[in-house]
């Protein structure tokens with residue numbers, strides 16, 4: 001018999017992907033330039049040229065060597081390159097043994113959750129949060145506990161998190177720079193989180209892991225992103241090159257179990273076990289080899305910065321309320337009515353494709369992704385204006 005939960009997930013896909021699919025169809029009908037598709041986080045900036053050069057270089061190798069399986073956790077040289085990069089950039093004593101290559105951040109998150117939870121545990125997320133966290137937590141047969149971020153400054157609400165933690169709490173998931181809000185948690189905020197979690201670990205007598213989901217680590221507009229593992233011992237980093245090297249379709253990322261963790265070897269072994277149990281072994285090998293040499297590169301953040309200015313300017317002119325993003329490439333706009341879905345549907349009638357906020361765990365907002373061409377943003381002005389006019 002078909003699994004009812006899986007049937008439900010399949011029949012009710014992620015609203016981001018629903019809008020994205022509609023956008024493709026609509027572009028075919030009325031022309032690409034007439035649809036302002038701000039729905040999905042597909043980077044508009046091409047991967048740095050070194051990525052293509054490296055692929056071309058690798059393609060000269062004998063295919064049976066190039067396309068062979070790697071070890072389940074990845075190629076040792078590539079894992080070493082990631083560990084070296086983490087050590088050089090953040091001063092953490094990273095070792096290759098605690099790096100596990102994955103098919104993007106999604107696989108990293110699923111593996112990590114499976115590795116450190118038991119059915120019936122609770123995993124805390126900070127709302128608004130990336131839509132798929134809930135699916136991932138429930139797939140591990142755990143309860144997804146939503147704690148709202150502080151509404152004043154979109155920082156972690158340490159008091160509310162403390163309140164939410166109990167003997168069933170296995171982990172807290174954070175994501176900074178954040179999808180969908182674009183906020184970055186300050187060092188002070190992370191330090192307060194770390195102090196609170198350490199005290200709770202002590203009180204409860206078991207680890208509370210911090211899952212730090214960092215696919216937007218390099219996409220920032222001037223603010224520092226504290227490296228979480230330097231502040232909290234029991235941190236597991238989930239990373240992806242989907243955004244930082246514009247390689248979303250290549251499915252390449254990693255898990256890094258902090259070397260500061262006293263039981264890092266066992267946690268890494270459990271990560272390996274969860275990878276095996278879930279079938280997430282031997283991440284795409286060609287791209288392990290690419291990131292081995294390209295790990296120090298980044299995308300052209302300036303282009304996103306210009307898009308951000310452009311979109312904020314349009315929304316300012318038209319009188320929309322929004323949160324000015326410090327990182328990632330999403331803008332969190334206040335919907336002009338309580339019902340976010342209805343707001344997004346009205347936007348769609350003007351061929352402006354946004355994502356409703358309920359799927360991020362919060363009512364009354366919408367997400368606009370500005371990882372599109374500057375022309376798309378400039379041309380979307382009339383759609384934003386028409387949407388505003390619908391409410392006047």
Ligand code: PLP
Nearest residue numbers: 041104105106130175179240242
């Ligand atoms: N986490 C966050 C916050 C994201 O925004 C995304 C993708 O947009 C992911 C995880 C998934 O990343 P990947 O495509 O590498 O699986």
